Amino acid sequence: MKATGTTHTRAAIASLIVAVSAAACSSSGGGGATTAGAAKGGHDGGVATGVTMSALQKQVDLSQCGKSTRAVKHDLGVTTISGTPKRVVALEFSFADAAANAGIMPIGIADDNKTSKVTALMAGITHYTSVGLRSAPNLASISALKPDLIIADTTRDAKIYSQLKSIAPTISEKSVGVGYDDTLATDLAISVALGRCDQMKAALAKHIAAMGSIAKDIPAGEHKTFVYADIVPPNFNAHSADQWEPQILATLGLRSVLPPKPGSRFVAMTLESLYTANPDVMFLGIDGPEKTLVDQWKTSPVWKQISAVKNNAVYFVPDALWSSERGLKTSEVVLRQALDHVTKSGK
Amino acid sequence: MTRTVGAVKAGPAAAAPAAVRKPQVRYGASTVVAVAALALVAVGIGWSVAIGPTHLGIGTIVRSVLVGGDSTDAAIVHGIRLPRVILAALVGASCAVAGVIMQAVTANSLGAPEILGVNAGAAFVAVASLTFATGLSSVSLVPLAMIGAAICGILVMVTAGLGRGRTDPVRIVLAGVTLTTVIFSVMQAMIILVDPSTSSLFHWLVGGVNVGTWSDSRTILPWTVIGLVGAMAIAGKLNILGLGEDLARGLGIRVGQVRVLGSVLVIILAGASVAVAGPITFVGLVVPHIVRKLVGINHYVLIPLCALVGADMLIYADIASRYINPPSEVPSGVVTAFIGAPFFIYLARRQKGDQ
Numbered sequence: 182m183k184a185t186g187t188t189h190t191r192a193a194i195a196s197l198i199v200a201v202s203a204a205a206c207s208s209s210g211g212g213g214a215t216t217a218g219a220a221k222g223g224h225d226g227g228v229a230t231g232v233t234m235s236a237l238q239k240q241v242d243l244s245q246c247g248k249s250t251r252a253v254k255h256d257l258g259v260t261t262i263s264g265t266p267k268r269v270v271a272l273e274f275s276f277a278d279a280a281a282n283a284g285i286m287p288i289g290i291a292d293d294n295k296t297s298k299v300t301a302l303m304a305g306i307t308h309y310t311s312v313g314l315r316s317a318p319n320l321a322s323i324s325a326l327k328p329d330l331i332i333a334d335t336t337r338d339a340k341i342y343s344q345l346k347s348i349a350p351t352i353s354e355k356s357v358g359v360g361y362d363d364t365l366a367t368d369l370a371i372s373v374a375l376g377r378c379d380q381m382k383a384a385l386a387k388h389i390a391a392m393g394s395i396a397k398d399i400p401a402g403e404h405k406t407f408v409y410a411d412i413v414p415p416n417f418n419a420h421s422a423d424q425w426e427p428q429i430l431a432t433l434g435l436r437s438v439l440p441p442k443p444g445s446r447f448v449a450m451t452l453e454s455l456y457t458a459n460p461d462v463m464f465l466g467i468d469g470p471e472k473t474l475v476d477q478w479k480t481s482p483v484w485k486q487i488s489a490v491k492n493n494a495v496y497f498v499p500d501a502l503w504s505s506e507r508g509l510k511t512s513e514v515v516l517r518q519a520l521d522h523v524t525k526s527g528k
Numbered sequence: 529m530t531r532t533v534g535a536v537k538a539g540p541a542a543a544a545p546a547a548v549r550k551p552q553v554r555y556g557a558s559t560v561v562a563v564a565a566l567a568l569v570a571v572g573i574g575w576s577v578a579i580g581p582t583h584l585g586i587g588t589i590v591r592s593v594l595v596g597g598d599s600t601d602a603a604i605v606h607g608i609r610l611p612r613v614i615l616a617a618l619v620g621a622s623c624a625v626a627g628v629i630m631q632a633v634t635a636n637s638l639g640a641p642e643i644l645g646v647n648a649g650a651a652f653v654a655v656a657s658l659t660f661a662t663g664l665s666s667v668s669l670v671p672l673a674m675i676g677a678a679i680c681g682i683l684v685m686v687t688a689g690l691g692r693g694r695t696d697p698v699r700i701v702l703a704g705v706t707l708t709t710v711i712f713s714v715m716q717a718m719i720i721l722v723d724p725s726t727s728s729l730f731h732w733l734v735g736g737v738n739v740g741t742w743s744d745s746r747t748i749l750p751w752t753v754i755g756l757v758g759a760m761a762i763a764g765k766l767n768i769l770g771l772g773e774d775l776a777r778g779l780g781i782r783v784g785q786v787r788v789l790g791s792v793l794v795i796i797l798a799g800a801s802v803a804v805a806g807p808i809t810f811v812g813l814v815v816p817h818i819v820r821k822l823v824g825i826n827h828y829v830l831i832p833l834c835a836l837v838g839a840d841m842l843i844y845a846d847i848a849s850r851y852i853n854p855p856s857e858v859p860s861g862v863v864t865a866f867i868g869a870p871f872f873i874y875l876a877r878r879q880k881g882d883q
Contacts, residue, residue, distance in 0.1 A: 314720060317720060449857065451608070453580050453604055453608050453609070456581075458581075474739065481603065481607050481608070482598075483604055486600045
């Protein structure tokens with residue numbers, strides 16, 4: 182049987198597409214992910230910009246607050262919303278927390294099929310229906326809930342925005358790769374869509390006061406360097422200074438070893454680059470008791486030379502709490518946990 | 529002589545059984561290529577060890593490589609940079625030799641573990657094993673990856689009808705591509721469903737050596753040696769097989785047996801490589817063609833030179849991976865894909881032109 186050259190070429194090109202697609206999928210999912218997390222305002226790695234209600238209110242268009250029918254501007258356009266939505270579906274944890282803090286318990290959350298990720302810290306959310314993965318929400322499940330508002334994540338859900346819009350009025354904000362101050366601004370923006378501006382302002386004011394109260398316990402003159410990283414074998418994904426966790430930690434006066442890096446969530450560090458950065462404190466988010474890359478690094482003499490290791494200042498923290506939720510109460514708990522660790526190291 | 533479309537070209541003087549000669553050895557070219565490849569390996573090791581976030585002087589590096597020492601600088605060179613490049617050399621060599629064997633036994637110039645589903649099968653079983661039994665070491669993964677490589681290799685061969693008379697090489701490639709696509713789709717589904725917010729399993733979609741350790745090198749080394757020695761043991765038979773199946777049978781070669789032996793060696797080499805470094809693409813496809821162009825088709829020369837050039841390819845791909853997007857590192861498997869892709873298109877178009 183004689184094959185034609187064209188068929189042979191097509192076979193070759195098909196296998197080429199398979200190989201390069203796999204490479205592209207991997208590189209887009211690995212270190213150096215591409216989400217935009219531009220920090221507004223100036224941040225240097227050392228001292229956090231204080232978040233105030235007045236600053237937040239300047240960041241967000243509150244002109245529609247108090248109106249029965251609101252034209253809400255968001256990342257993917259303008260959505261008209263009437264009344265107070267009661268059946269809210271949130272496609273990110275921080276959005277679910279925002280809705281709950283504004284007094285509207287979401288009926289559906291994209292929880293990655295893991296109810297354990299929605300903890301008691303999330304403003305009393307107890308009953309909801311899972312609508313699947315954050316990366317691929319189940320449109321049928323969302324539709325079945327008959328929502329009157331969907332809060333989508335711009336980074337993940339832009340491609341399905343038109344389908345979401347056909348189910349219910351949909352607003353889209355960034356959650357992935359967004360810093361702490363921008364997360365609060367997003368919460369305020371969501372409250373405009375919900376028609377609950379005053380409730381959210383009160384919740385944010387209470388939260389800012391609570392953070393300030395914790396911050397009073399920060400020792401004066403704290404200026405140790407730190408790194409926060411998610412340990413995802415085989416990667417050590419360190420978060421740049423403008424990401425959520427580093428901004429919380431900067432509240433303590435700690436300085437990130439990584440500069441802000443808008444457009445990239447994290448930097449995949451090697452043991453050598455970690456040694457070169459030489460943080461005084463390390464906060465490492467892990468998902469469970471399984472062995473990680475760090476267990477392998479611990480056997481290296483290079484690991485033992487890092488300041489944080491020498492200072493006994495390597496802290497393993499729960500990844501779900503420190504990275505996933507990003508709610509108001511969660512922020513307070515994370516700050517308190519970080520403060521306890523840092524003051525316990527006593528240096 | 530019956531000539532299979534897309535087959536690796538037979539050597540000269542293959543016109544009649546009575547006049548069969550061994551494929552010519554171009555001694556001059558082979559020597560030059562061997563020396564150049566060895567020199568490039570040495571330069572590549574030096575370059576790879578010299579680059580990194582910590583600035584180290586040349587003297588420190590040389591001392592650390594040759595003598596070792598207790599300092600942190602020596603630990604960086606000896607414990608982080610050197611194992612990485614050694615692993616790159618071993619994996620590159622294994623992939624290239626697997627490719628040259630596969631092209632010979634399938635008589636298909638597009639034959640390579642990454643094209644014919646072998647790497648995908650190995651990676652799939654590795655992923656599945658790690659999903660259900662986290663914390664498996666690379667030593668434990670090797671036999672599992674080999675099982676996956678074997679199952680998928682057999683599936684492709686059965687689907688393509690290899691062993692039942694003459695096999696259309698396009699059918700083999702199509703079967704391999706189809707199976708690879710299915711497997712990678714299943715793996716992506718597993719990644720999404722099991723571990724959606726983390727990248728731990730992405731390593732198994734495209735490989736890399738950036739976290740290579742001495743343990744990984746110790747894991748793959750015996751398998752690389754077995755594969756190389758085994759390949760040299762059947763090199764003569766592969767030479768004759770390259771003249772065509774009918775002629776090989778006429779000369780008393782048990783074609784089926786050679787194919788089985790060759791396939792076992794491919795499974796060993798590919799399985800071990802995937803277990804320690806994930807599925808590295810295009811080394812197994814590209815390197816045999818480059819070396820064949822330079823030194824001819826005698827497998828006694830082709831196999832060891834493919835090992836050297838394969839080592840070169842992955843060493844330099846790993847070096848390049850550190851320059852593309854610093855301080856992040858692109859997986860070296862991505863770099864080999866971008867090197868190999870244009871060559872792959874050229875190869876396919878050249879074969880179309882030949883026909």
